[in-house]
Amino acid sequence: MRYRKLVMAITGSAVLAATAACGSADQSTLEGKADDGALTIGIRYDLPGMSQRRIDGEFVGFDVDVAKYVAAQFDVQPAGITWREVRPADREKLIASGEVDLVVANYSITEPRKQQVGFAGPYFQTGQGLLVRATEEAITGTEALSGKKLCSVTGTTSAAKVKEEFAQDVELVEYGQYSDCVTALLAEKVDAVTTDEAILTGFVGQNPELLKLVGEPFTTERYGIGLAKDDAAGRGKVASAIEKMVSTGEWKAALDRNLGSAEIALPEPPAVTEK
Numbered sequence: 001m002r003y004r005k006l007v008m009a010i011t012g013s014a015v016l017a018a019t020a021a022c023g024s025a026d027q028s029t030l031e032g033k034a035d036d037g038a039l040t041i042g043i044r045y046d047l048p049g050m051s052q053r054r055i056d057g058e059f060v061g062f063d064v065d066v067a068k069y070v071a072a073q074f075d076v077q078p079a080g081i082t083w084r085e086v087r088p089a090d091r092e093k094l095i096a097s098g099e100v101d102l103v104v105a106n107y108s109i110t111e112p113r114k115q116q117v118g119f120a121g122p123y124f125q126t127g128q129g130l131l132v133r134a135t136e137e138a139i140t141g142t143e144a145l146s147g148k149k150l151c152s153v154t155g156t157t158s159a160a161k162v163k164e165e166f167a168q169d170v171e172l173v174e175y176g177q178y179s180d181c182v183t184a185l186l187a188e189k190v191d192a193v194t195t196d197e198a199i200l201t202g203f204v205g206q207n208p209e210l211l212k213l214v215g216e217p218f219t220t221e222r223y224g225i226g227l228a229k230d231d232a233a234g235r236g237k238v239a240s241a242i243e244k245m246v247s248t249g250e251w252k253a254a255l256d257r258n259l260g261s262a263e264i265a266l267p268e269p270p271a272v273t274e275k
Contacts, residue, residue, distance in 0.1 A: 050198060127221060
């Protein structure tokens with residue numbers, strides 16, 4: 001009798017263990033990582049209007065709002081998000097190592113990057129532009145950069161593109177963050193800053209009396225949300241979350257709230273093509 005009870009107890013435990021195993025998502029997927037109500041999301045800390053860490057420690061910006069909305073679709077509330085600063089040169093490495101679960105950080109979708117990470121989106125579309133001092137009259141676009149000092153961030157291709165395609169004798173200057181470039185611009189150590197207009201717009205909104213955008217955008221940049229390359233289900237759910245954010249009006253509200261102060265025409269939401 002005791003033997004029979006022991007067998008039944010062992011069998012019952014095995015069934016419960018198997019049921020629990022079947023009920024938990026694969027921890028290598030976004031669904032699995034969000035199972036405990038927590039996600040680690042990579043963002044930038046230094047981009048006004050897009051993603052910025054304020055002096056009080058709070059994270060604000062359009063990318064931050066997008067990240068929170070997507071996380072909520074995985075039942076992860078803001079308190080369950082661990083924010084991680086990611087620099088452009090480190091994004092693929094941090095996703096591949098699992099140090100971050102998602103990257104929402106002005107991350108342009110490109111074919112070389114798609115060989116390393118998965119993308120959902122785009123959730124925003126912009127183009128590369130030029131930022132100058134408000135008093136600058138000589139620089140009106142890329143064609144006026146010859147002999148000038150042009151600043152961008154280490155690990156990006158923005159300044160190199162200008163040199164290769166528009167002004168071969170421009171002097172390139174690189175810093176670790178765009179805020180450093182803007183500081184150098186205001187101190188007249190460089191003549192212009194180049195990167196995506198979405199980023200530059202935030203700095204104009206912060207300093208409208210000191211800075212301005214010039215010329216027309218000269219590239220097309222489609223921002224996607226980066227995640228593990230093989231997580232097809234996670235990619236699909238993130239894409240659906242972006243579409244839901246757009247359809248409910250939350251996308252436009254977030255854009256107006258974070259970038260509307262620059263008084264620059266804001267883009268319409270792009271069609272989500274990476275799912």
